[in-house]
Amino acid sequence: MNEKYLEEAEIAYTINTVMEEAQRCLLCHDAPCSKACPAKTDPAKFIRSVRFRNFKGAAETIRENNAMGSICALVCPTEKYCQLGCSRCGIDKPIDIAGIQRFVTDFEQQLDMKILKKGEPNGKHIAIVGSGPAGLQAAASLLQKGYAVTIYEQAEKPGGYLRYGIPAYRLPDVIVDYEIDRIVELGANILCGAKVGQETSLSELKENFDAVLIAVGASEGKMLEMFADNPYTETAVDFLARVRDNQGDISLPNSALVIGGGDVAMDAATTLKVLGVESVTDVAYETFSEFLASKQELAGAQAKGVTIIDGYLPSKVSDKQVTFKHRHNQNELTITADLIILAVGQKVNAEELALPIEHNEVTFEGYQTSDPQVFVAGDIAKGDKTVVWAVQKGKEAAAEIDAMLGGKAND
Amino acid sequence: MINKDLSIDFLGVHFENPFCLSSSPVGNCYDMCKKAYDTGWGGVVFKTIGPEHFVVDEVSPRFDILDKESTPFVGFKNMEQIAEHTLEENLADLKRLKEDYPDKVLIASIMGTNEEDWVELARLVTEAGSDMIEMNLSCPQMTSHEMGSDVGTNAELCKKYCQAVKRGSDLPMMAKMTPNVTDMVPIAKACLEGGADGIATINTIKSVANLDLNRKIGLPVVNGKSAISGYSGKAVKPIALRFLQQLRSAEGLENLPISGIGGIETWEDAAEFILLGSSTLQVTTGVMQYGYRIVEDMKNGLMHYMEEQGVDHLEELVGLANPNIIPTENLDRDYKVYPEIDHEKCIGCGRCYISCYDGAHQAIIWDEKERKPYCDKDSCVGCHLCSLVCPVGAITKGEVVLKPGRTGNPADKII
Numbered sequence: 131m132n133e134k135y136l137e138e139a140e141i142a143y144t145i146n147t148v149m150e151e152a153q154r155c156l157l158c159h160d161a162p163c164s165k166a167c168p169a170k171t172d173p174a175k176f177i178r179s180v181r182f183r184n185f186k187g188a189a190e191t192i193r194e195n196n197a198m199g200s201i202c203a204l205v206c207p208t209e210k211y212c213q214l215g216c217s218r219c220g221i222d223k224p225i226d227i228a229g230i231q232r233f234v235t236d237f238e239q240q241l242d243m244k245i246l247k248k249g250e251p252n253g254k255h256i257a258i259v260g261s262g263p264a265g266l267q268a269a270a271s272l273l274q275k276g277y278a279v280t281i282y283e284q285a286e287k288p289g290g291y292l293r294y295g296i297p298a299y300r301l302p303d304v305i306v307d308y309e310i311d312r313i314v315e316l317g318a319n320i321l322c323g324a325k326v327g328q329e330t331s332l333s334e335l336k337e338n339f340d341a342v343l344i345a346v347g348a349s350e351g352k353m354l355e356m357f358a359d360n361p362y363t364e365t366a367v368d369f370l371a372r373v374r375d376n377q378g379d380i381s382l383p384n385s386a387l388v389i390g391g392g393d394v395a396m397d398a399a400t401t402l403k404v405l406g407v408e409s410v411t412d413v414a415y416e417t418f419s420e421f422l423a424s425k426q427e428l429a430g431a432q433a434k435g436v437t438i439i440d441g442y443l444p445s446k447v448s449d450k451q452v453t454f455k456h457r458h459n460q461n462e463l464t465i466t467a468d469l470i471i472l473a474v475g476q477k478v479n480a481e482e483l484a485l486p487i488e489h490n491e492v493t494f495e496g497y498q499t500s501d502p503q504v505f506v507a508g509d510i511a512k513g514d515k516t517v518v519w520a521v522q523k524g525k526e527a528a529a530e531i532d533a534m535l536g537g538k539a540n541d
Numbered sequence: 542m543i544n545k546d547l548s549i550d551f552l553g554v555h556f557e558n559p560f561c562l563s564s565s566p567v568g569n570c571y572d573m574c575k576k577a578y579d580t581g582w583g584g585v586v587f588k589t590i591g592p593e594h595f596v597v598d599e600v601s602p603r604f605d606i607l608d609k610e611s612t613p614f615v616g617f618k619n620m621e622q623i624a625e626h627t628l629e630e631n632l633a634d635l636k637r638l639k640e641d642y643p644d645k646v647l648i649a650s651i652m653g654t655n656e657e658d659w660v661e662l663a664r665l666v667t668e669a670g671s672d673m674i675e676m677n678l679s680c681p682q683m684t685s686h687e688m689g690s691d692v693g694t695n696a697e698l699c700k701k702y703c704q705a706v707k708r709g710s711d712l713p714m715m716a717k718m719t720p721n722v723t724d725m726v727p728i729a730k731a732c733l734e735g736g737a738d739g740i741a742t743i744n745t746i747k748s749v750a751n752l753d754l755n756r757k758i759g760l761p762v763v764n765g766k767s768a769i770s771g772y773s774g775k776a777v778k779p780i781a782l783r784f785l786q787q788l789r790s791a792e793g794l795e796n797l798p799i800s801g802i803g804g805i806e807t808w809e810d811a812a813e814f815i816l817l818g819s820s821t822l823q824v825t826t827g828v829m830q831y832g833y834r835i836v837e838d839m840k841n842g843l844m845h846y847m848e849e850q851g852v853d854h855l856e857e858l859v860g861l862a863n864p865n866i867i868p869t870e871n872l873d874r875d876y877k878v879y880p881e882i883d884h885e886k887c888i889g890c891g892r893c894y895i896s897c898y899d900g901a902h903q904a905i906i907w908d909e910k911e912r913k914p915y916c917d918k919d920s921c922v923g924c925h926l927c928s929l930v931c932p933v934g935a936i937t938k939g940e941v942v943l944k945p946g947r948t949g950n951p952a953d954k955i956i
């Protein structure tokens with residue numbers, strides 16, 4: 131166990147401080163924050179409930195809309211969504227919507243509120259492949275409508291990247307457990323170590339279930355050709371999963387090199403630092419002006435002491451030594467490290483699931499595949515690749531399944 | 542989302558929930574009341590309607606607010622009188638509201654200058670379809686001394702006008718009290734004798750909220766001058782609650798039907814008014830600041846409170862706290878409670894030390910090096926000022942001890 135890795139980085143609000151933050155909210159008319167949430171959560175409404183000391187009502191507003199509400203409070207890139215439009219920016223800085231949401235969901239957890247209710251059983255049974263946020267949200271939505279739900283998950287534990295991707299100091303296991311337990315309590319049957327395509331085939335699922343939802347995410351890290359046989363190289367998602375699986379207790383290199391400029395690269399680099407690796411260098415293809423990682427993640431990595439170099443492409447690797455070339459000039463850069471981590475994107479592995487995948491998402495719009503009994507959701511569906519989008523896509527796919535199986539739309 | 546029955550019967554009228562707009566600009570016309578009903582308010586007390594011969598002539602500007610630190614609207618001062626619309630317009634609005642919202646409660650607030658006015662207004666608003674009448678005996682800033690709180694502080698006049706209203710209408714009627722009295726009980730009793738069925742309380746408190754320091758004029762400034770006028774909002778809640786308690790603990794008024802008013806903006810405020818004897822609740826300032834939408838959290842929060850309390854009917858909560866507020870001379874003075882300081886939670890600000898030294902009994906010992914407070918039990922009187930100023934809740938109630946020479950078991954004390 132590595133305490134630093136497991137310790138949550140952000141300090142939570144107390145009742146006094148959350149009231150102060152809620153009081154900063156202007157309680158806007160037609161609030162822009164509420165229009166900016168991909169999962170259509172209504173921040174203006176739950177902040178108002180907090181402002182008027184109705185914490186239970188606030189919890190209802192969040193939870194009824196988002197079965198991953200506690201997780202989103204911790205990992206949502208709010209700077210791109212709700213907080214971006216906040217009117218308070220016109221005065222100083224946006225309301226800390228994620229922080230308030232976290233206070234409310236912690237409150238919900240402490241009181242063990244049971245907000246989501248199982249629907250009257252309708253005799254129909256849905257199979258979901260993948261237990262990431264999309265699969266979990268779809269399960270919650272379907273269970274509330276009375277469907278029975280079985281989730282097939284290839285990994286040992288459910289949660290997808292919530293469990294094996296996002297580092298524990300940003301998203302502790304207890305929160306993931308809590309969210310998943312609630313969905314199990316609603317009646318979800320989660321089968322772990324059950325890869326669809328191996329023991330169970332898609333056609334079997336189609337035979338035994340009324341509909342199948344595929345939410346397998348992009349669960350593999352991309353490899354660059356030149357690193358394929360290098361024994362010191364590991365993909366970022368493999369590395370992060372290894373750390374998380376061992377609660378931070380892994381043998382550490384003296385120095386590490388991370389290649390990539392997105393959030394996953396920042397997570398890998400920051401994790402290395404948190405674990406205690408002396409020298410961590412990140413080399414990004416993008417220049418800072420076009421950086422992909424969120425400002426918060428970039429700042430977090432820098433604050434931990436990660437050296438970040440922008441604008442370079444790897445050109446050659448031999449053992450522990452990687453040579454880079456600058457994208458816009460002739461400069462070269464050589465870095466030697468005990469561990470080389472590639473954070474150059476994730477890819478979908480769905481060969482046995484007969485999906486038309488291009489650029490790591492399906493080629494069609496919406497959720498229903500050409501086989502009317504089979505649906506997709508989450509990262510493999512078209513659109514943004516974040517937890518909150520996975521939640522929204524899970525909800526929408528569940529609604530389409532319900533509509534196909536005879537449920538009323540929008541009820 | 543929780544869903545519980547919030548309905549309650551008050552003076553024989555069924556309210557789908559206890560939340561009403563109090564008579565003021567928030568319920569000034571058909572469109573406003575319609576929006577309020579649509580947002581979920583159970584009832585509306587329409588803006589006070591006066592006799593045709595009384596010409597309302599308002600000042601501009603007419604409001605001011607009291608702030609504290611960064612909190613605006615701690616209290617709200619207004620210089621408004623009664624409805625500016627014509628009698629005819631008001632009656633037409635009442636009629637249309639009742640037609641369009643037959644299940645919502647419509648209460649007409651009226652105010653006359655003499656008996657004939659009161660009889661006539663009562664008759665007119667009854668004809669227009671109101672469910673109930675509220676007599677405004679309490680506006681503190683009328684330009685006529687025959688109206689408002691000048692009437693409401695005179696028990697005899699109150700009784701006479703209540704009788705007049707009862708002559709003009711057989712609708713249930715509440716008399717709305719002014720808090721600008723030392724004792725509300727004689728006034729309330731006079732109104733009941735005159736035929737009032739219940740009491741609405743409180744109207745606004747006479748006030749001067751702020752001055753313009755350079756010009757040396759009260760705010761708001763009306764052509765170089767200002768005037769004493771009514772204060773409302775959160776700051777008046779404690780005063781309103783005190784009047785509720787005094788009424789309900791007076792002999793003969795133990796079951797007095799009350800519509801509670803004064804500084805309500807959260808479900809917790811609402812629950813307090815109910816526990817001290819209100820069956821229905823009225824709100825103005827909260828709505829002026831935040832809009833009709835505040836009723837959503839008041840209703841939802843009250844439902845959760847009922848659920849926690851295991852209560853299915855709101856009326857079961859009415860007046861439950863009245864027996865627990867007793868005359869000061871009857872309180873148990875045999876013991877004191879020492880503060881307990883949690884040094885883990887303490888952030889070392891020293892506020893308890895300052896307040897105890899300068900405002901209490903010099904009983905907090907300050908460890909300068911560690912920046913930690915300790916309680917000196919010999920000096921401590923157990924006033925708990927320290928726990929009230931602590932910004933992190935690190936000071937709670939600790940050991941209970943009997944004062945010298947007193948008997949009893951400290952463990953039995955409900956602290």
Ligand SMILES: Cc1cc2nc3c(=O)[nH]c(=O)nc-3n(C[C@H](O)[C@H](O)[C@H](O)COP(=O)(O)OP(=O)(O)OC[C@H]3O[C@@H](n4cnc5c(N)ncnc54)[C@H](O)[C@@H]3O)c2cc1C
Binds near residue numbers: 289325517518
């Ligand atoms: C390191 C990292 C950090 C991130 N940080 C954030 C962040 O801070 N905020 C944010 O919003 N997003 C973040 N993301 C993105 C986010 O995690 C994803 O968008 C989201 O998890 C996608 O959800 P999903 O349900 O589509 O798929 P996943 O979470 O990928 O879950 C898919 C699941 O399906 C299982 N599976 C795959 N194939 C099969 C099969 N054949 N049979 C059975 N099971 C199968 C997998 O094991 C996995 O459990 C991050 C991603 C990574 C990798």
Ligand SMILES: Cc1cc2nc3c(=O)[nH]c(=O)nc-3n(C[C@H](O)[C@H](O)[C@H](O)COP(=O)(O)O)c2cc1C
Binds near residue numbers: 622624805825
């Ligand atoms: C601007 C304003 C106008 C008011 N006008 C009336 C009125 O016409 N009739 C009346 O009975 N009370 C009137 N009131 C008093 C309110 O109905 C209410 O009794 C008082 O404001 C306390 O409640 P609150 O703290 O919720 O505002 C007025 C109050 C305000 C602030």
Ligand code: SF4
Binds near residue numbers: 155161163164215
């Ligand atoms: S946009 Fe910002 S200020 Fe406005 S309601 Fe939303 S959080 Fe509050």
